[in-house]
Amino acid sequence: MRLVYKWIPRWSAQQLAILEDLAFHTTKLYNIANHLCREEGFRSYVKLEKELKSNWHREYLHSHTYDQHCLKMVEQNWKSYFAESKDFKKNPQK
Numbered sequence: 001m002r003l004v005y006k007w008i009p010r011w012s013a014q015q016l017a018i019l020e021d022l023a024f025h026t027t028k029l030y031n032i033a034n035h036l037c038r039e040e041g042f043r044s045y046v047k048l049e050k051e052l053k054s055n056w057h058r059e060y061l062h063s064h065t066y067d068q069h070c071l072k073m074v075e076q077n078w079k080s081y082f083a084e085s086k087d088f089k090k091n092p093q094k
Contacts, residue, residue, distance in 0.1 A: 021060075022061065022066065025058075025060045026061065026066055026067075028057045029052065029055065029058055029061070029067060029070050030070050030073065030074060032055065032057070033048050033071055033074040034074055036048070036051065037078055042078050042082075045071050045072050045074075048071045048074065048075070049067075049068070052067075052071070
C-alpha cells in the first residue's frame, strides 16, 4: 500500500484570474503556430519564433519561458506526427 499526500491548492480569485489569462494566451499562441505549420508547411522553432515575435499573445505572456516552451511543443508535436505517419506507411497493421 502506498501512502500519498494529497494537496489541493486554494487559489485566491486574483491568482485564478492570472492563471486563466496565461492559459488562454498560451493556448492561442499554440493554435496560431499550429495553424501556420498546417497551412504553410512545417516550420522549425527558430522560424516560428521569428514569425510570431510581434504577436499580441506572445507579448502578453511577459516571460520567454512560456512562449518558448509553447513553440517548442508545436515543433515536437509536428516531428512526432511525421515520424508516426512514416512508421504507419511501413507497418499499417499497427
